[in-house]
Amino acid sequence: MTRRQGFGDVELMLVGDGTNAGHLSPIGWCVTSTPPDLKARLSTGYVLRVQRTGGGDRKTDDQPRVNVQVFARRDHTKPRDAHVGAELVRESFLNLPAVTPWGRLDSSETESGPVTIPWADPEVTVVQVIFRLTTRR
Amino acid sequence: MKFEHGVTITVERPGGVDRFNNPLPGATHTVEGCGVAPAGSTERQTDSATVEWDYDLLGPYSADVAAQDVVTIPGDVDADGNLIRYQVDGKPKRLRNPFTGWEAGMVARLVGVEG
Numbered sequence: 001m002t003r004r005q006g007f008g009d010v011e012l013m014l015v016g017d018g019t020n021a022g023h024l025s026p027i028g029w030c031v032t033s034t035p036p037d038l039k040a041r042l043s044t045g046y047v048l049r050v051q052r053t054g055g056g057d058r059k060t061d062d063q064p065r066v067n068v069q070v071f072a073r074r075d076h077t078k079p080r081d082a083h084v085g086a087e088l089v090r091e092s093f094l095n096l097p098a099v100t101p102w103g104r105l106d107s108s109e110t111e112s113g114p115v116t117i118p119w120a121d122p123e124v125t126v127v128q129v130i131f132r133l134t135t136r137r
Numbered sequence: 138m139k140f141e142h143g144v145t146i147t148v149e150r151p152g153g154v155d156r157f158n159n160p161l162p163g164a165t166h167t168v169e170g171c172g173v174a175p176a177g178s179t180e181r182q183t184d185s186a187t188v189e190w191d192y193d194l195l196g197p198y199s200a201d202v203a204a205q206d207v208v209t210i211p212g213d214v215d216a217d218g219n220l221i222r223y224q225v226d227g228k229p230k231r232l233r234n235p236f237t238g239w240e241a242g243m244v245a246r247l248v249g250v251e252g
Contacts, residue, residue, distance in 0.1 A: 034185040036252040040217055051184065076159040120187055121250035122224055 007062040008103020010135055014050045014066065020101045024048055027088045028070070038071065042124065046085040047071040055132065062103075062135045065111065069128045071119075082127040086114040089129060106134040139197075143170040146194070149207040149222075160205075171196040173210060176246065186252040192223065194247050198240035202229050208247055215251065223247035 015030040016022030024030050028046030041047050048070055055064040070085035072078075093108035112130040119126045145167050151160035171194060178190035194208065202208070204227055209220040229245035 032184070034187065034252060036186040036188070037216070038185075038187075038252050040215075049184070074159050076155050076161050079155055079157040079159045120189055123222065 005137055007057060007137060008100070008135055010052055010062065010064040010066060010133060011050055012102040013100045013105055013135065014068075023098055023100060023105055024050065024068070024089060024092060027085060027092065034071065039073070039121070039124065042071060042073045046082075048085070048089070053130070060136060061106070064133050064135065066131045066133055067128060068131065069117070069126050071124055071126050074123050074125050082116070082125045083114055086127045086129050093131060093133075104136045106136050108133050140170055140172045140195070143172055144211055145169045146171045146196075146211075147209045148202055149209075150203065151205060151207075166201060168196055168200045168202065171200070173247070188251045190249050191226075192247040192249070194229075194245040196243045196245070198231055198233065198242055200229070200243045202243065202245050204228050221249050223249050
C-alpha cells in the first residue's frame with residue numbers, strides 16, 4: 001500500500017518562507033502573526049496577515065477558508081490604502097491557477113468582502129477579506 | 138506643582154478628521170514642566186506581537202493637552218531610534234483644591250502601542 005502525500009500548507013503557499021516567495025508576497029510583507037516592528041514595516045508597504053481559519057477537503061482537493069488582513073498606515077493622503085491592498089489580494093486570486101513549491105492553488109471564492117476591523121494602534125488601519133480557496137495535491 | 142526635573146513634551150493636535158476618520162494635519166506645540174509615571178502594560182501572544190503600555194502624564198494645571206492629541210516625550214524612542222508616539226486616551230483630568238483653590242496639576246493617560 002502506497003502512502004498518499006498530504007495536502008500542501010495553504011499558509012505557506014500564500015506567505016512563502018525564507019527561501020521562496022508566496023503567492024501574496026508581491027503585494028506586501030506576508031506573515032501569519034504580526035511582528036513587533038509592524039509600524040516600521042508599514043513605512044515601506046503593506047503587511048498581510050494570512051491565517052487558515054477552517055475548511056475541509058475532498059479526495060484530491062483541499063478547500064481552506066483563509067482570512068487575509070491587510071495592514072496599512074492611517075494616512076489622510078491615502079485614506080483607503082488598506083482597501084486598495086485588499087483589492088490587490090482579490091485581483092491576485094483572479095490569476096489562478098498558480099503553482100507554488102508547496103502545492104497548486106486552483107481557484108478562489110470570496111466568502112466575505114473587504115471590511116475594516118479595529119486595531120489597537122490608532123495609526124494603523126486593517127481591512128479583512130475571507131476567501132475559500134481550492135488547492136490540490 | 139512644579140517638577141524640578143520635568144520634561145518638555147511635544148503635543149500634536151490633529152486638525153479634525155476626514156470622512157474616513159483619518160486625522161488631518163494640525164498644529165504642534167510644547168508643554169514644559171511635565172513628568173510621566175508608568176501605569177501598566179499588556180501583551181498579546183496569539184496572532185500578533187502587540188504590546189500596549191500606559192503612562193500617566195503629569196503636568197501643569199493649564200497644560201494644553203486634550204483627547205485625540207498625540208504626545209512625544211524627549212528621549213523616549215523605539216528600537217529604530219524614532220520617538221514613540223503616544224495617544225492621549227480620554228479627557229485629561231485637572232485637579233484643583235476646592236478649599237484653597239490650589240491648582241495641583243493635570244493628569245492624562247497616554248497609550249503606546251508596538252506591533
